[in-house]
Amino acid sequence: MKHLLSISDLDRSEIEDLLDLADQFGEVLGRDIPKVPTLRGVTVATLFFEASTRTRLSFERAAKALSADVMTFAPGTSSVTKGESLKDTALTVRAMGADLLVVRHEATGAAARVASWVDCPVINAGDGAHQHPTQALLDCLTIRRRFGKLENLRIGIVGDIRNSRVARSNIDAFTALGAVVTLIAPPTLLPLDLSEFPVTVSHSLDDVLPELDVVYLLRIQLERGSGPVFPSLHEYVERYGIDRRRLEALPPEGVVMHPGPMNRGVEISPDVADHPRSLILDQVTNGVATRMAVLFRLLSAESQEVRQ
Amino acid sequence: MTSIAIRNGLVLTSDGLVETDLLVSDGRVEALGGTFDGDETIDAFGAWVGPGFVDLHVHFREPGQEWKEDIASGSRAAAAGGHTAVVTMPNTDPVIDAGHRARYITDRGRQVGLCEVVPAGAITMGRSGETLSHLDEMWSAGVRIFTDDGSSVEDAGLLRLAMEYVAERGGVIAQHAEDRGLSRGGHMHEGSVSSRLGMRGSPSVAEEVVVARDIALARLTGVRYHVQHVSSAGTVPLLRQARSEALKVTAEVTPHHLVFDHAQVLSMDPAFKMYPPLRTSADIDALRVALVEGLIDAVATVHAPHSALETEVPFEEAPRGVIGLETAAAAVNTAVGMQAGDFFARMSANPARIGGFESQGQPVAEGCPANLVIFDPGTIWTPTAFASKAQNSPFLGMELRGRVIATIFEGRMTYQSQVTAQQS
Numbered sequence: 024m025k026h027l028l029s030i031s032d033l034d035r036s037e038i039e040d041l042l043d044l045a046d047q048f049g050e051v052l053g054r055d056i057p058k059v060p061t062l063r064g065v066t067v068a069t070l071f072f073e074a075s076t077r078t079r080l081s082f083e084r085a086a087k088a089l090s091a092d093v094m095t096f097a098p099g100t101s102s103v104t105k106g107e108s109l110k111d112t113a114l115t116v117r118a119m120g121a122d123l124l125v126v127r128h129e130a131t132g133a134a135a136r137v138a139s140w141v142d143c144p145v146i147n148a149g150d151g152a153h154q155h156p157t158q159a160l161l162d163c164l165t166i167r168r169r170f171g172k173l174e175n176l177r178i179g180i181v182g183d184i185r186n187s188r189v190a191r192s193n194i195d196a197f198t199a200l201g202a203v204v205t206l207i208a209p210p211t212l213l214p215l216d217l218s219e220f221p222v223t224v225s226h227s228l229d230d231v232l233p234e235l236d237v238v239y240l241l242r243i244q245l246e247r248g249s250g251p252v253f254p255s256l257h258e259y260v261e262r263y264g265i266d267r268r269r270l271e272a273l274p275p276e277g278v279v280m281h282p283g284p285m286n287r288g289v290e291i292s293p294d295v296a297d298h299p300r301s302l303i304l305d306q307v308t309n310g311v312a313t314r315m316a317v318l319f320r321l322l323s324a325e326s327q328e329v330r331q
Numbered sequence: 332m333t334s335i336a337i338r339n340g341l342v343l344t345s346d347g348l349v350e351t352d353l354l355v356s357d358g359r360v361e362a363l364g365g366t367f368d369g370d371e372t373i374d375a376f377g378a379w380v381g382p383g384f385v386d387l388h389v390h391f392r393e394p395g396q397e398w399k400e401d402i403a404s405g406s407r408a409a410a411a412g413g414h415t416a417v418v419t420m421p422n423t424d425p426v427i428d429a430g431h432r433a434r435y436i437t438d439r440g441r442q443v444g445l446c447e448v449v450p451a452g453a454i455t456m457g458r459s460g461e462t463l464s465h466l467d468e469m470w471s472a473g474v475r476i477f478t479d480d481g482s483s484v485e486d487a488g489l490l491r492l493a494m495e496y497v498a499e500r501g502g503v504i505a506q507h508a509e510d511r512g513l514s515r516g517g518h519m520h521e522g523s524v525s526s527r528l529g530m531r532g533s534p535s536v537a538e539e540v541v542v543a544r545d546i547a548l549a550r551l552t553g554v555r556y557h558v559q560h561v562s563s564a565g566t567v568p569l570l571r572q573a574r575s576e577a578l579k580v581t582a583e584v585t586p587h588h589l590v591f592d593h594a595q596v597l598s599m600d601p602a603f604k605m606y607p608p609l610r611t612s613a614d615i616d617a618l619r620v621a622l623v624e625g626l627i628d629a630v631a632t633v634h635a636p637h638s639a640l641e642t643e644v645p646f647e648e649a650p651r652g653v654i655g656l657e658t659a660a661a662a663v664n665t666a667v668g669m670q671a672g673d674f675f676a677r678m679s680a681n682p683a684r685i686g687g688f689e690s691q692g693q694p695v696a697e698g699c700p701a702n703l704v705i706f707d708p709g710t711i712w713t714p715t716a717f718a719s720k721a722q723n724s725p726f727l728g729m730e731l732r733g734r735v736i737a738t739i740f741e742g743r744m745t746y747q748s749q750v751t752a753q754q755s
Contacts, residue, residue, distance in 0.1 A: 110643050130645035131530045132599035151647065152529030191529055214526035215534075 026138045027317055028147045029154045030195035038163065038199055044316035045164050045309070052088060052312055062091035065322055068121035070096045070112065070137075071148070072128040077283055077307060078148050078158070082125050085314035091322075094121055113137045123322055126150075144321040155188040158282055159196035161313040165306045166202075166237060169278060174201035179231055181207045181263055182241030182290055185214050185252075189282045190241060194220055205231055208263065211252040228263050232272040240265060240281045240290045256289060266292040270300065278302050332357055332742055333370035340375030340705060341671065343382070345694040348671050353380065355701040358742035363697050371744065373737050378707035381675040382692050383415025383446075383738060384660060385682040387476065387505075387583055388559060388631035390652070391417075391448070393439065395424025400636035400720045402436070405656075406445035408634070408719035410745035412656035413704035413735035416447035416683065416691045417634075420480040421458065428453040430468025437473055445745045447688060447702075451476040451505065454484055454493045461486075463493055470500055475687035478505035480559060481606075483541050485511070491548050498554035503581075503685060505557040506545050508566075509607065513537035518647050520593040520608040528596065530647065533608055535563035542566050546573050549580055557685060558582040560633050562607035564617030570626045581685050583631035584618050586655055586662035587725055591615075595725070601642040601649030602725045606635075619667050622677060629682040632659045636721030654719050658726040664708050664733030671708075679704075701742040710734040 024037065033041075051059055067086040071079050083093045096116060107115075113124060124141060126134040127148040134147035149155040166173055178197050184190040184206050197204050204222045206213060217224060225231045232238070243259065253259050265279060273279075279291070279301045287293045295301060334356040341348045342363065353360055354367035391405035400408075402419075409417050419436055421427035427436065427450045440448025452469035456462050458479045466477060477497055483506060484490040494504050514533035519525050521532025542558055546569055549556035558566065561582050573580035587605060592612045595603040603609060621627040635652025642649050655662075660678060663669075669677070683692025690700040712734050714726055738746040 108643070109645065128645065130647040131528050132647075133645040135599050136645050150645075154529075186529070188529055191527070214529075215521055215532065216523040216526040219523045219527045 024320055026145045027156050027321065028135050028138060028145065030156045030159050030192045030199070033199070035199050038160065038196060041160055041313070041316045041320060042164050042167060044319065045160070045312045048088070048315040048319070049309065049312035058088050058090060060090045061319060062086070062089040062322055065091045065122045066094060066120055067091045067123050067125065067318065068094040068096060068116045069125045070116060070127070072098050072109070072133070073149065075127055075148070077310070078127065081307070081310040082148065082314050084311045085318055088311065089315055089318060091318065094119070109133065109137065110140050113141050117141045117143060123318065146317060146321065149188055152186045152188050152191070154192045156192050157310070157314055157317055158189050159192035160317070161306060161310040162193055162239070162280065162282070163196050163200060164309045164313050165280065165302050168305070168309070169302060170236065173197060176202045176236045177205070177234055178202050178237040178239060179205045179207050179235040180239045180241065181228060181265075183212045183243050184208050184241065185212050187241050193239065194222060198222070205235070207231060209253050209259070228269065229272065232269055233274065235273060236277055238265060238273065238277065238279050240279065242282070242284065242286060243289055260289055264290055264292065265295050267294055270295050270298065280306060282306065334361070335739060335742070335744060336367040336369030336372045337375050337380055337705065338372060340378050340380035342380040342695050343671055343675050344696060348379070353695065355703070355739060355742050358701055360695055360697055360699050360701050363695065373705060373747070375705045375736060377709060378705050378736055379671050380695060380703060380705050381671065382679040382683070382695065383702040383704045383740065384413045384678045385416045385686060385688055385691050386414050386632050386634065386656065386659070387418045387629055387682045387686050388480070389417045389419055389634040389656065390422070390636065391419045392636060393423065394435070399638055402439040402448060403443045404718070404720045405634070405636075406440065406443045406448060408654070408656040408717060410445045410738045410740065411718045411735065412658070413660050413706055413738050413746070414446055414656060415702035415704070415738065415740045416449070416686070416688050418476055418686050419448060419450045421451050421453040421478070422481045426453050426457050427451070427469070428456050428458070428464035430465055430472045433469045433472035433474050446740050447691065449473055449475070449686070451478050451480065453477070454479045454504065455489065458482060460484055460489070463489070463496070466493070466496055470502060476503045476505050476557065478507065478559065480505070480507045483507055483509050483511070487544060487548065490545070491552060494548055494552040494554035494556070498552050501555065503555040503557050505559050506541065507559050508538045508541035508545065509533070510537045510540050513540070517608070518604065519596045520610045522593060522611060524593045524596055530596075535565050535610060535614070538563045538607060539565040539569065542569050546578065546580060549573070549578055550576065553579070555579040555581070560585050560588065560607055560631065561618060561621075561627055562588050562610055562614065564614045567617050567621045567626060570621065574626060581628045582626070583629045583682070584622055584627045585633050586630060586659050586666070587653060589615060589619055589622065589666040590662055591725055596646065599646045601644070601646055602653055602723055602727070604646060604649050604651050605653060606651035622667060623669060623673065628677070629685060630659060630663050630677050631682065632656050634719075636719055637723050638721060642723050654717065654721050654724050657717050657719065658714055658724060658731065660706055660735060661712070661731035661733040662726060665731050701739050703739040705736040706733060707736055708733045
């Protein structure tokens with residue numbers, strides 16, 4: 024593994040290896056001093072061309088827990104506002120000594136383009152509506168910790184799938200690990216052509232809820248679409264929002280997940296967000312261990328040696 | 332003026348391919364048959380000798396964007412591709428929407444002297460889609476094709492006015508058929524690949540609805556109407572219907588739409604960002620058949636140069652369009668493989684007729700204007716660099732069959748491939 028750009032670049036055993044490693048790092052994070060010297064002297068740069076709170080912080084926390092140094096780049100305060108190109112920004116940060124670049128960008132394939140320009144590992148922390156692979160991995164970890172496995176679990180992804188990189192990478196990861204995925208959304212929030220997706224589709228959340236182990240909610244991303252794609256927010260909440268009544272329609276073991284940031288009162292009601300059957304904060308916690316695992320794998324190309 | 336003897340070629344005459352020698356002198360084909368000595372001699376063994384290619388759709392970026400291309404570099408690229416005439420699009424800065432602006436292009440083309448350069452004129456002032464441009468002035472300056480290329484004329488009433496006005500002269504209304512409400516700035520074909528990539532797509536129907544509407548208007552006004560760069564299989568039945576009614580409807584297709592499909596975008600290489608976008612393999616098949624059948628009359632490259640600076644960005648941020656003049660004939664020959672007669676009809680005779688080029692596209696005959704290309708359909712080669720200022724080509728590094736050996740414009744050699752030049 025040279026970069027982490029898309030879940031589709033990984034096979035099942037590579038995903039499971041990263042989850043196993045994340046479990047070990049999760050144990051590290053539970054210690055009194057939650058830090059290991061593994062990546063001492065290594066510099067991780069986060070290049071977030073698009074707004075983010077949790078993902079950037081999570082990467083920085085992960086890097087620091089591995090004793091790596093962190094360089095942070097934010098376009099609002101940087102030369103990007105002077106017109107510096109993505110390519111020059113990446114090359115500049117690399118020339119300053121960054122050993123790995125974490126890239127978030129609004130354009131599909133941006134991280135892959137950066138990977139073609141620099142001679143160090145690149146992690147895609149979100150590119151347009153395409154992929155967000157570390158989110159998919161941390162979600163798999165969260166589900167695996169709760170259910171022991173993903174094989175044959177029934178997972179429903181609800182909401183703005185058309186504009187969601189989380190949906191695309193999670194569909195890849197969930198199905199790679201043997202889960203059965205149903206997409207639940209109004210037609211205008213589904214990808215226009217589903218022929219390349221190994222999923223089933225429903226337009227009725229109430230019909231499928233009793234058969235789901237995991238309800239995975241997506242944020243309604245009005246900023247990414249090109250205009251309103253459903254008649255009203257109210258109508259969406261009525262048909263696709265998770266409230267207490269719908270939570271109780273799930274099987275007894277069923278859980279609710281959300282990649283954040285949540286629109287409380289839209290896709291999820293406040294009481295469900297804070298309910299014990301919501302794994303939303305577990306996802307955040309597991310995100311750090313997952314990113315430690317990915318950083319470790321990419322930065323120790325000779326990782327076998329480091330392990331020993 | 333120097334004379335040129337072309338030996339051993341397969342010459343496209345009005346009686347089909349004839350293996351014969353010919354002599355070019357004083358800007359004309361002076362003699363056919365027999366053995367000639369010229370000031371220069373080209374061995375055209377195994378190659379076709381026919382009318383120079385005519386491209387109805389190129390962007391030479393002058394005036395206004397000369398860092399991408401200019402009329403001199405574009406003309407060199409045209410000559411290297413075997414072309415002796417091109418129609419430049421009006422989306423320059425300023426837009427070609429008045430007579431003096433059109434005249435600037437033809438004058439510059441004549442100064443450069445490598446091929447005939449005639450602009451298409453904008454249908455509306457500034458290509459804004461609001462008021463008619465100076466159609467008469469441009470007609471007087473030699474413009475025969477009018478288009479707001481790059482943006483469809485959305486207002487059907489305004490388009491109808493333009494059609495009525497131009498029909499009286501015998502001019503052509505050409506349309507970049509794209510409904511912007513449907514395409515919504517899509518970066519690629521809307522389909523399975525765009526759905527996987529999460530990229531905004533432009534659906535085939537965005538083209539089809541505009542072509543359908545425009546054909547209805549062409550029926551009403553009797554204008555000569557030309558569909559630019561057909562990309563969708565769904566447009567072909569519309570062309571067939573128009574043909575069956577004997578409407579004056581013509582169409583062009585690009586070489587890249589005959590070769591590549593939307594899966595190429597998975598590479599995220601902006602060299603596959605086309606406008607209209609690359610569509611599916613079913614579209615490719617339908618377009619190839621339509622070209623062979625003649626429902627699509629002409630090949631046009633939509634030669635769209637962009638500088639390397641502009642393409643070293645993520646796919647969605649890259650400008651649309653690729654260059655194509657220097658690979659057009661080879662790409663068409665590789666993808667479709669037509670007989671010489673059909674090949675020259677699509678590459679030269681039909682576009683010459685549509686564009687009103689009187690000295691182009693004719694079968695080779697004694698006394699005809701010496702606008703010729705020597706094209707060897709059997710040579711295999713791989714393009715590695717271009718005469719164009721731009722290098723944004725999807726054909727870079729791809730093995731192609733068929734190569735231009737030499738181009739002759741008004742009796743002068745405007746291009747000779749290095750391999751041939753070394754031999755002679």
